[in-house]
Every structure is written in structure tokens, then in C-alpha cells.
Amino acid sequence: xxxxRFVSLLVLVLFVASMxxxxxxxxxxxxxxxxxxxxxxxxxxxxxxxxxxGVIHAALIKxxxxxxxxxEYTENIGYSGDMERxxxxxxxxxxxxxxxxxxxxxxxxxxxxxKDFPQIAFVFGSGLGPSDPNLxxxxxxxxxxxxxxGMLAGGLTKTGIIGVVGGYPVPEVNRLTNAFIRGAxxxxxxxxxxxxxxxxxxxxxxxxxxxxxxxxAGADVLYAERFGVIEAAKEKGLFVFGxxxxxxxxxxxxxxxxxxxxxxxxxxxxxxxxxxxxxTAQDLKDFSMVAKGGASLAPFHATExxxxxxxxxxxxxxxxxxxxxxxxxxxxxxxxQPVN
Amino acid sequence: MEAFLVGLIAATLRVATPLILGTxxxxxxxxxxxxxxxxxxTMFLGxxxxxAVAYLTGSLWLxxxxxxxxxxxxxxxxxxxxxxxxxxxxxxxxxxxLLMTGISLFLYRVIFGERSVQPSIPTFPKVSPFGxxxxxxxxxxxxxxTYIAIALVPLVWWLxxxxxxxxxxxxxxxxxxxxxxxxxxxxxxxxxxxAIGGGLMAxxxxxxxLAQLGSFIFGIxxxxxxxxxxxxxxANWIPSRVLWGALLFGGVSALQLRLQATGAQLPYELFLxxxxxxxxxxxxxxxxxxxxxxxxxxxxxxx
Numbered sequence: 001x002x003x004x005r006f007v008s009l010l011v012l013v014l015f016v017a018s019m020x021x022x023x024x025x026x027x028x029x030x031x032x033x034x035x036x037x038x039x040x041x042x043x044x045x046x047x048x049x050x051x052x053x054g055v056i057h058a059a060l061i062k063x064x065x066x067x068x069x070x071x072e073y074t075e076n077i078g079y080s081g082d083m084e085r086x087x088x089x090x091x092x093x094x095x096x097x098x099x100x101x102x103x104x105x106x107x108x109x110x111x112x113x114x115k116d117f118p119q120i121a122f123v124f125g126s127g128l129g130p131s132d133p134n135l136x137x138x139x140x141x142x143x144x145x146x147x148x149x150g151m152l153a154g155g156l157t158k159t160g161i162i163g164v165v166g167g168y169p170v171p172e173v174n175r176l177t178n179a180f181i182r183g184a185x186x187x188x189x190x191x192x193x194x195x196x197x198x199x200x201x202x203x204x205x206x207x208x209x210x211x212x213x214x215x216x217a218g219a220d221v222l223y224a225e226r227f228g229v230i231e232a233a234k235e236k237g238l239f240v241f242g243x244x245x246x247x248x249x250x251x252x253x254x255x256x257x258x259x260x261x262x263x264x265x266x267x268x269x270x271x272x273x274x275x276x277x278x279x280t281a282q283d284l285k286d287f288s289m290v291a292k293g294g295a296s297l298a299p300f301h302a303t304e305x306x307x308x309x310x311x312x313x314x315x316x317x318x319x320x321x322x323x324x325x326x327x328x329x330x331x332x333x334x335x336x337q338p339v340n
Numbered sequence: 341m342e343a344f345l346v347g348l349i350a351a352t353l354r355v356a357t358p359l360i361l362g363t364x365x366x367x368x369x370x371x372x373x374x375x376x377x378x379x380x381x382t383m384f385l386g387x388x389x390x391x392a393v394a395y396l397t398g399s400l401w402l403x404x405x406x407x408x409x410x411x412x413x414x415x416x417x418x419x420x421x422x423x424x425x426x427x428x429x430x431x432x433x434x435x436x437x438l439l440m441t442g443i444s445l446f447l448y449r450v451i452f453g454e455r456s457v458q459p460s461i462p463t464f465p466k467v468s469p470f471g472x473x474x475x476x477x478x479x480x481x482x483x484x485x486t487y488i489a490i491a492l493v494p495l496v497w498w499l500x501x502x503x504x505x506x507x508x509x510x511x512x513x514x515x516x517x518x519x520x521x522x523x524x525x526x527x528x529x530x531x532x533x534x535a536i537g538g539g540l541m542a543x544x545x546x547x548x549x550l551a552q553l554g555s556f557i558f559g560i561x562x563x564x565x566x567x568x569x570x571x572x573x574x575a576n577w578i579p580s581r582v583l584w585g586a587l588l589f590g591g592v593s594a595l596q597l598r599l600q601a602t603g604a605q606l607p608y609e610l611f612l613x614x615x616x617x618x619x620x621x622x623x624x625x626x627x628x629x630x631x632x633x634x635x636x637x638x639x640x641x642x643x
Contacts, residue, residue, distance in 0.1 A: 047445060047558050054456055061454075163601070169608075196600040199612045202559020205358075205548050209351055209594060213601040216347040227458075231553050245456040250555075339603030 038271060040064075041090050042073030043101035045083065050201075051227075051244040052140065053102055056125065059263035060100060068271060072096075077106075084109035091117040097274055098123060100267070103137070111135060121279050123270050127171055130281040138266050138284040140172060140244065142295040143179035144322050145259035146223075147329040148315050149241040149297070150183025152256055153221045154191050155311035156239050157184075163194045163214030164336075166225040167201045171333040173225060176243070176259065178332040180223055181340045187314065193340040194219055204228030212236075230255060239303070246298035256307070258298040265294045290322045342475070348591070348598055349479050353486050354552065356590030358383070358544040360489040362568035363575065363582045364496050365540030369415070370572060371500065372533035373513040373635040374422050377433025379541050380565030381440030382414045386542025388444035391549040391556035392451055395461050404485075404546050411542020414440055415534035423530045426639030437565070445558060463554040483551040485543070490583065492540075497579040509533055513633035516640040526640050541565070567619075574622050576630050585622070592618045 042060055044053040057073065064071040072094070077083050083106040090096065091113065102125035103110040114122040114135040126137040153162050162184055166173045181193045194217060196210040207228030214222065215236055222240045224230045224247070233240035234251045242248070242258030249255075266287040273279040288294035297319060300307065321327035362383055369376040376382075386407040394403025414436060421432035452459055464483050470476040500506035508529050511519040516526045544564070549556045567589060575581035596611035604611075 048454060049448075049458070049558050051456070054454075057454075058456055194601055194603060196597060197608050197612075198597070199609075200559070200562055202557060203562035204555070204557050204560060205355075205552050206562065206593070206597070208552060209355060210597045210601070212351065213347070213594075213598040216343065216598070217601040217603075219601075227555075227557050228553065231460075231463075231555070234554075247457050249457050250460055338600055338608065 037067070038069045038098060038274060039094065039096040040069045040071045040098045040100060040271075041094060041096040042071065042075075043077060043083065043087060043090065043099055044073065044075040045077050045079060045102055045105060047076045048073075052125070055140070055244060055261045056100055056102065056263050059267045062264060063267050063271065068268075069098075079105040081109075084113055087113040088116075091120055096120060098270060100270075101125070103128075121270060121274050123266075123284070130283050132281045134279070135281050136270070136279075136284055138263075138288055140261045140295075141285050141288040142244070142259040142261045143175045143331060144290045144329045145257075145295050145297040146176040147179040147183035148319055148322075149223065149257055149259055150180035150185075151187045151315050151318065152183075152307065152311065153180070153223065153239070153241060154184030154186070154188035155308060155314075156256070157188070157191060157221045159218050159220045160188070160190060161192045161194065161214075161218040162221045162223065163196070163211060163217075163219035164223040164225060165196050165198065165207050165210045165214070165229045167197065168199060169197055169335040174333045174335055175331050176225060177223075177336045178334070179329050180241075181336060182330070182332075185340075187311065192218075193336075195336045195338055195340065198226065202227070204231070208232045239306075242298065248298065248301045248303075252302050254303070255301075256303045257300055260296045260298045261288060262294050262296065263288070265292045290319075291325055344598065344602070346475055346478050348594055350481065351594035351598065352587060352591040353479075353482055353490075354590075355594050356586040357483070357486045357489045357551075358547045358564055359568060359571060359586035359590060360493065360583060361485075361544030361547065362541050362565060363571045363586060364489075364492055364579065365411075365537040365542075365544065366568050366572045367496065367575070367577060367579060367582060368509075368533045368537035368540065369418075370636055371513045371577060371633055372509050372530045373516065373633055373638065373640070374418070374530060374534060375429045375433060375637055376415070376418055376436075376534065376537060376541075377430060377569070378414060378418050378436025378440065378538075379433075379568055380561055380563070381437030382411050382538050382541040383545030383561045383565050384437075385414055385440040385444050386411050386545030387549040387560045388448060388545075388556055389542070390546030391461070392447065394550055395459060396451075400461075400464050400550050403550055404543065407542045407546035407550075408539040411538040411540070411545075412535040413538070414542070415536070415538025416531060418538070419531040419534045422639065423527050423534070426641060429637050429639075448556065448558075458555050458557055460555040461550075464551040483547070485547045485551050489544075489547075493579050493583045500579065505529075505532075510633075512640075513635050516635050516638075520640075520642065530640075541568075544568075570619055570623060573630055573632075574619070574626050576626060577633060581626075588622065589615055589619055 048057045060071050063069045098121040100123050122135045130137050184191045194214045198206045204227040207226040208231050211229040211232035230250045389410040390403040390407035393406035394400045421427040422429050468481040508524045512529045571585040574585040592615040596614045
């Protein structure tokens with residue numbers, strides 16, 4: 001009996017230890033210990049497979065590969081209090097020059113820690129504003145390419161019905177959806193746009209079902225704000241637009257384009273500011289927009305030949321105007337109607 | 341209206357499939373006296389293993405087989421804790437869920453690396469026994485796994501109520517002391533039940549990655565395992581009611597998405613709450629007469 005209990009305890013301890021090992025956020029090993037490169041740390045609430053954090057991570061990896069920074073990161077921090085602890089540990093022990101991350105769901109924790117370490121530049125994805133002296137914010141301001149995708153969708157639909165499947169009606173999703181709808185209406189004023197929210201950031205099976213429901217309701221072009229929608233379009237052979245990165249590889253003949261977010265302009269700007277010793281807290285929005293290369297329309301790949309030339313010309317013209325600052329896509333963060 | 345209903349019924353069957361498989365899996369383990377809260381992680385493991393093996397070998401069936409085997413192993417591990425060592429079942433189950441989720445994500449990173457766009461594979465094709473027949477054609481155009489899941493329901497009933505193995509399994513879940521006295525190996529039966537259960541749960545997860553999506557993403561199960569835990573109570577641990585429960589929940593889930601797509605001018609949150617409201621209501625109604633296996637949650641030790 002006693003022995004049995006001892007074995008139980010031992011196994012339980014081993015089990016919990018292995019569990020912690022499996023779940024513990026993994027940090028990449030540091031490259032060179034001593035150099036004049038800036039030390040950058042990434043702090044992500046989700047695994048880096050999550051597209052939003054994935055974009056930030058990809059830009060930092062790129063900067064590391066170009067030899068501009070030393071970069072380490074911690075992912076899957078979650079939303080239950082670990083962000084503050086990890087940020088404090090990193091700030092005290094690793095003493096990085098810059099910490100990049102996403103503050104959604106951890107806004108207060110990030111701001112508390114930033115205040116205590118004014119010598120470190122905190123650069124976080126956030127729906128709120130910057131905070132002096134050292135907390136800058138950014139966000140995925142990709143409403144401009146979303147507008148261009150909407151134009152394409154409006155021109156490509158035969159039934160006159162387009163479907164959008166989104167996660168939650170938060171500002172980040174609303175402004176993309178609203179820009180997409182306006183783009184569609186510019187080309188095709190009578191187009192009907194259906195909007196469904198699945199109330200989850202990750203439930204691709206539900207997103208696919210939502211898209212299939214829209215297809216049954218007549219939609220023949222889709223905008224996949226969430227994962228799962230492209231799979232529905234693939235099953236039915238319909239045109240679809242991706243989101244956040246170029247998702248053409250998921251269905252090369254059907255994914256026409258995607259609004260792409262690129263964090264490299266933001267990362268490079270912050271690096272240059274910190275290096276020059278002139279970093280200040282600011283809203284880095286512009287660096288995630290088309291004019292500075294932070295947002296773009298993904299290439300059309302194999303679908304280019306299927307887009308009517310007049311439509312393509314119109315979209316290219318708008319794209320050029322946006323780049324030159326001659327056309328402004330309005331930012332509308334109100335929740336879109338179910339039918340627009 | 342007809343098109344709406346046809347689409348709704350077809351969607352209901354798709355949405356219900358992983359729930360049927362997962363809940364049948366939970367039925368096996370709970371009927372033997374073990375609450376397996378490892379279900380969410382076991383489904384995740386099944387979704388991952390199925391996808392990874394299908395991706396690497398090019399065979400969806402090998403993927404499904406590997407998923408079932410991985411699920412059985414997860415069930416046996418649950419057995420090590422709860423049957424052999426008699427550890428608290430809630431803690432062990434949640435531990436299994438965390439462990440299986442962690443292992444799957446870790447191996448995913450090892451095999452596929454860091455990518456901005458997830459890899460994908462062609463999915464199981466749909467079978468269409470009624471071809472282009474109106475109404476019946478589109479309703480029954482389903483994945484083979486959906487048919488397998490539904491066919492498993494009477495099979496599980498037969499196994500539990502018409503075979504000596506089923507009798508022993510139920511006896512172990514009701515009164516392990518008496519079963520032991522009658523010469524039944526309680527430990528072995530519980531291990532077998534957990535292994536079968538884990539295999540079914542993993543098949544439910546693999547349905548999502550191999551049939552419905554053709555890809556693996558880290559939120560793929562999205563709480564379906566926990567829905568199965570509620571469904572088993574709703575079903576009162578009876579196989580046929582598992583089917584009705586899964587169809588009810590699946591039906592209301594599909595309905596809310598379809599109502600949103602029709603552009604009904606009601607707050608979408610109302611639709612989203614619908615499946616859970618119906619589940620709670622059904623639980624309240626069915627739960628009054630619910631009779632859990634008497635030995636559920638009780639570790640068995642021979643004196």
C-alpha cells in the first residue's frame with residue numbers, strides 16, 4: 001500500500017514535469033553572446049502558427065537573418081497572467097533593447113511592465129494608444145488591400161452575392177470587412193455581402209460550415225478572414241480571398257489574392273530609432289499601411305488570367321493611387337450588418 | 341425553404357460526426373467507471389497524427405489508422421494513471437489533455453517547421469449514394485466517416501448489451517468488487533475500454549483534419565471534446581441517445597450559422613448562444629433521470 005502510494009506520487013510528479021516541459025514556452029537559443037547588434041525579444045500570447053503573431057515573428061526572423069538583430073522569443077504565453085511575469089523576467093535577466101509582442105488580452109500587464117523598464121523599447125500590437133515614455137503600438141492596418149480584394153470580389157461574382165466569415169466583430173476584423181464591402185460596392189453597387197461571425201479565432205471547421213451556409217444562400221465569392229473558409233471554396237470550386245499572408249498555396253487556382261500584412265517596415269523603423277537613440281513612444285500605424293510597404297495585395301499567381309482585364313486595370317489603378325496617397329480607404333470600425 | 345432544410349440536414353450530419361465519435365469513445369470509458377477528461381487532447385492528438393501520417397505517406401486511410409492507434413495509446417496512458425495507480429480521474433484527464441496538446445504541437449513544429457501558411461492535403465472524398473436525386477442526393481452526400489460514425493452507434497449498443505464483453509464492461513463500471521468476485525479482471529476490462537474509447541475520440545479528431553479540412557491548425561478541436569462530456573450526460577450513457585444528442589447539438593450549431601447567412605436581423609450573439617442554450621435545456625430535462633455508472637470516478641483496488 002505504502003509502496004503503491006509512493007509509486008503513484010513518483011509517476012504523478014514525473015507526469016506533471018513532462019507536461020510542463022511539453023507546454024513550456026520554448027525559447028530559441030541565443031546566437032552570438034557578444035556583439036553590437038540590438039537585442040530583441042518577442043513575447044507572443046499564442047503559438048507562432050497563429051497568423052497575427054506569425055507576421056511579427058516572421059519580420060523579426062528576417063531581421064535576424066539579415067544580421068541586424070539578435071532575436072529570442074517566447075510563445076504561447078496565454079491570457080491568464082503569465083505575460084507580466086515573463087516580461088519582467090526577460091526585462092531583468094536578458095535586458096533586451098526592444099521587446100516586440102502582442103498586447104491583446106494582456107494590455108494592462110504590458111503597460112505595467114513597460115512603465116517599470118523605461119530603458120527598454122516596448123513595441124506591442126494593440127487596439128489602444130501608445131504610452132510615454134517607451135510603449136509604442138502597432139496593428140494590422142490592412143484595410144487598404146482588403147478594399148482592393150473587395151473590388152476584385154465585386155467584379156468576379158456572378159450571383160451578385162459575396163460571403164465574409166469573421167472571428168469576432170472587433171475593430172481589427174470590422175475595418176477589414178467594411179473596407180472589403182466598400183471595395184465590392186465601388187465596382188458593383190448592387191452586390192450583396194453576407195457577414196457571419198463564428199465567435200472564435202480558431203475553429204476552422206465552424207468557419208467552413210459558415211462559408212458553406214453562405215454558399216447555400218447564393219454566395220459565389222468568399223473572403224476568408226478566418227481559417228477554414230478556403231477549404232469550403234475549394235470544395236465548391238469558388239473564388240476566395242485569403243487574409244494576413246499570401247494563402248494562394250492552399251488552393252492555387254481559386255485563392256485570387258489576400259490582403260497581406262508585413263511587419264518589416266515597422267521592425268526596421270524601430271531598430272533605426274533605437275540605434276540612433278531617438279526612440280519615442282508612438283503609434284506605428286503608418287508602417288503597417290500600403291504607402292510604407294506594411295500592407296499589400298498578394299500576387300494573383302495562377303488566377304490572374306481569370307480576372308477580366310478591365311477589372312484588373314481598375315484595381316491596379318486604385319492600388320497605385322493608394323500607394324501615392326491619392327486615394328484614402330476610410331477606416332470604419334463599426335460592426336458590419338449581416339447583409340450589406 | 342426546401343433548399344434551406346436540405347442544406348441544414350446535410351450540415352447537421354457533418355457537424356455531428358466528430359461529436360458522435362468522441363461521445364461514443366467517452367461512453368466506453370465512463371461505462372467502465374473512468375471519466376476521461378483527456379478527450380479534448382486525445383481528439384487533438386488524433387487530428388494531428390491523422391494529418392501528419394497522411395501527409396507523410398500520402399494515404400488518408402493510413403493516417404486514420406495511425407490516429408486511432410495514437411488515441412488508443414493515449415487511452416492506455418490514462419489507464420496507467422487511473423486504473424493501475426488510482427490517481428484522481430479529473431486531474432489525470434486534464435493532464436492527458438495538456439500533454440497530448442503539447443506533444444502534438446511540438447511534433448507539428450518538428451515535422452513541418454515554422455510556416456506562415458499551413459500545409460494541406462486532399463481530403464477524404466464524399467460519397468453520394470443517391471447521386472443527383474433531389475433532396476436525398478444532397479442530404480446524403482457525406483464523408484464515409486460520417487456513415488461509419490452512425491453505423492458505430494448500433495454496433496456499440498450490440499457490443500455493450502449483447503456480448504459477454506459488454507456485460508463485463510458494464511459490471512466493472514457499476515460494481516467492480518462484485519465483478520471481481522465473479523472472476524472478471526477489472527483492470528484489464530478498464531484498460532480495454534479506455535483504449536477503445538481513446539481510439540474513437542482520436543477518430544473524431546481525425547475526421548476534422550482528414551475529411552472536413554485537409555489541414556491541421558492548432559485550434560482545430562475548439563472545445564468539441566468538452567461538448568462530448570456534456571453529451572454523454574444528456575445521453576444518459578445510452579448509445580442511441582448519443583446519436584440523438586450529437587444530432588441535436590450539431591443541428592442547432594448548423595442552424596445558427598445558416599440563420600446568420602440568411603441575414604436575419606437579430607443579434608448574431610443570440611444565434612451563437614443557441615446550441616449551448618439547447619444543450620443546457622436538454623441537460624436539465626434529461627439530467628433529472630440521469631443515472632451515471634455507479635463506480636464512475638472511483639478507483640478500484642483489490643483488498
